[in-house]
Amino acid sequence: MSASGTLALAAVDSLGAFASGGALSAAATDAVASGLVVGTADWWFIGEPADWSFVLDNADYLGVGVLLTIGLTVASILFGFALGFPAGAVEVYGDGLLKRAVGTAGVVLRGTPIVVILIVMYFVVGVPQVNFGVASLSPPVVAGILGLGLRSAAYQSQIFRATLASVDDGQLEAGRSVGLSRFEAIRYVVVPQALRRSIPGFQNEFTIVLKDTSIVFAIGLAELLTRGYDLFSERTTAVLEVILFISAIYFVLTFTTNRALDYLGTRYAIPEGEST
Amino acid sequence: MSDSDDFLRVSDVSKWYGDEQVLHDVSFEMDPGDVTVLIGPSGSGKSTMLRCVNRLAEAQEGSIRLDGEEVLSPELDVDDLRREVGMVFQGFNLFAHLSAVGNVALGPRRVLGLSETEARERAEAQLERVGLGDQFDSYPAELSGGQQQRVGIARALAMEPKLLLFDEPTSALDPELIGEVLEVMHGLVDEGMTMLVVTHEMSFAREVADEIVFLDGGRVIERGPPDQLFERPEKERTGRFLERIASHD
Numbered sequence: 001m002s003a004s005g006t007l008a009l010a011a012v013d014s015l016g017a018f019a020s021g022g023a024l025s026a027a028a029t030d031a032v033a034s035g036l037v038v039g040t041a042d043w044w045f046i047g048e049p050a051d052w053s054f055v056l057d058n059a060d061y062l063g064v065g066v067l068l069t070i071g072l073t074v075a076s077i078l079f080g081f082a083l084g085f086p087a088g089a090v091e092v093y094g095d096g097l098l099k100r101a102v103g104t105a106g107v108v109l110r111g112t113p114i115v116v117i118l119i120v121m122y123f124v125v126g127v128p129q130v131n132f133g134v135a136s137l138s139p140p141v142v143a144g145i146l147g148l149g150l151r152s153a154a155y156q157s158q159i160f161r162a163t164l165a166s167v168d169d170g171q172l173e174a175g176r177s178v179g180l181s182r183f184e185a186i187r188y189v190v191v192p193q194a195l196r197r198s199i200p201g202f203q204n205e206f207t208i209v210l211k212d213t214s215i216v217f218a219i220g221l222a223e224l225l226t227r228g229y230d231l232f233s234e235r236t237t238a239v240l241e242v243i244l245f246i247s248a249i250y251f252v253l254t255f256t257t258n259r260a261l262d263y264l265g266t267r268y269a270i271p272e273g274e275s276t
Numbered sequence: 277m278s279d280s281d282d283f284l285r286v287s288d289v290s291k292w293y294g295d296e297q298v299l300h301d302v303s304f305e306m307d308p309g310d311v312t313v314l315i316g317p318s319g320s321g322k323s324t325m326l327r328c329v330n331r332l333a334e335a336q337e338g339s340i341r342l343d344g345e346e347v348l349s350p351e352l353d354v355d356d357l358r359r360e361v362g363m364v365f366q367g368f369n370l371f372a373h374l375s376a377v378g379n380v381a382l383g384p385r386r387v388l389g390l391s392e393t394e395a396r397e398r399a400e401a402q403l404e405r406v407g408l409g410d411q412f413d414s415y416p417a418e419l420s421g422g423q424q425q426r427v428g429i430a431r432a433l434a435m436e437p438k439l440l441l442f443d444e445p446t447s448a449l450d451p452e453l454i455g456e457v458l459e460v461m462h463g464l465v466d467e468g469m470t471m472l473v474v475t476h477e478m479s480f481a482r483e484v485a486d487e488i489v490f491l492d493g494g495r496v497i498e499r500g501p502p503d504q505l506f507e508r509p510e511k512e513r514t515g516r517f518l519e520r521i522a523s524h525d
Contacts, residue, residue, distance in 0.1 A: 168369075170365065170367055170369035171369060171371060171372070173332060173365070173369060174363075174365060174369035174370070174371065174431075175371070175382075176332070176354075176355075176358060177330065177332065177358055177362070177363040177365075177432075178358065178359070178362075178382065178383030178387060178431065178432070178434075178435055179355045179356070179358040179359030179383060179387040179435065180355070180382075180383070180386060180387060181355050184386055184387075188382060188386060189371050189382075192373045193372055193373050196373065270372055270373050270415060270417065271415040271417060271418055272415075272417045272418070
């Protein structure tokens with residue numbers, strides 16, 4: 001029977017009088033009429049045991065996807081930071097042509113669908129394979145990191161632009177008043193405060209990039225979600241199981257990184273007084 | 277009245293913000309160890325004048341010579357200037373992410389190039405000097421306003437400046453906290469520190485100033501030793517301002 005049939009039946013089964021949509025009811029009636037035995041009501045929301053074992057049997061296939069997802073996310077976030085932080089600083093402290101160029105690049109990148117950025121990177125720019133001695137990154141991976149990283153840089157620049165600008169001008173002035181150069185005053189006085197304030201925005205950005213890595217399917221890469229798609233295409237009764245399993249992995253990844261960043265925020269929080 | 281040997285010589289300084297002229301040919305001089313107090317109504321240009329001395333504001337005309345060097349020269353390295361001219365701000369402007377010691381040590385560490393240990397020792401000594409020997413590791417938000425301003429003074433002192441600028445150092449403080457800051461400033465006067473002070477604390481001005489400069493509308497209306505200026509102001513505007521201030525005390 002079809003996955004939707006299972007779902008619909010289960011819904012009818014467990015919710016009783018709750019009125020299902022027309023299509024679902026039809027499917028449910030159809031399934032009942034065909035005389036299939038449905039699992040107990042307790043099972044409806046986590047699926048059939050057989051389909052779970054299908055998921056677990058393919059755990060290593062999904063595992064490779066997890067590694068690719070993590071790798072793409074970390075590399076893109078780091079690349080995005082390396083580019084986005086200076087870009088944010090230029091938008092706050094820069095002037096003239098550089099500031100305009102950075103601002104325009106950001107607007108263009110933020111205004112372009114990520115699929116387009118990836119396709120441009122892979123098919124138009126035609127990035128090469130990158131070798132690191134022991135390992136090498138294939139062109140799609142390089143294109144994925146560059147594309148996701150560039151877009152993340154465009155968004156991260158706005159996080160840092162906002163937090164750098166939020167530090168009171170008096171801080172910079174006080175730094176200059178003891179003889180720090182403008183760069184030093186920004187570096188030693190403004191940046192440490194701005195970075196602390198960037199953590200909540202950075203948590204968002206990390207979560208978004210993590211989930212958006214799935215779009216690299218457009219250039220032929222099979223990360224976690226694409227591999228999941230492959231799996232449930234192969235066994236259509238296991239859609240729910242595969243999707244739940246994958247969602248749980250995404251959840252664990254976002255939850256742990258968010259908690260880690262929370263910890264970082266607490267660890268480096270600027271002490272506050274009772275009141276002054 | 278003045279000669280080229282003055283320690284600080286401000287001559288005919290003018291400044292505009294856009295079309296609005298905020299300083300009109302301001303002139304005064306200081307000798308080493310002098311305390312000069314700039315007074316005047318708000319918007320009179322006294323803070324702007326003060327900030328021109330360490331180039332936090334740029335004067336467009338005139339001359340400011342410090343120890344024989346032209347402060348307004350485009351070739352002057354403002355960072356070199358500022359390491360010799362300390363500044364204490366109305367709003368304290370303590371580095372929010374650094375402890376008291378961190379605030380005071382940053383300049384010696386990064387500008388003077390002292391080692392971390394040397395910078396910390398110097399910071400601790402300066403904090404002791406302003407009576408904060410028990411607050412080395414407190415952060416600005418954990419300190420009272422008066423304590424914060426004393427850290428601000430210690431931060432300026434740690435650079436061993438030859439001139440200290442005070443921009444309304446007690447104006448942001450609750451009345452009961454003003455005393456501790458003025459006490460520290462008194463101590464510096466006694467040590468012979470050269471100080472240029474913008475303040476509304478008239479009794480402090482009276483006690484410690486060698487010269488009072490009264491500014492109004494960006495012009496020096498009158499200047500002279502406190503006794504003369506407070507007791508026998510020559511200009512009517514000075515008298516009116518002092519009366520108004522006195523009625524608030």
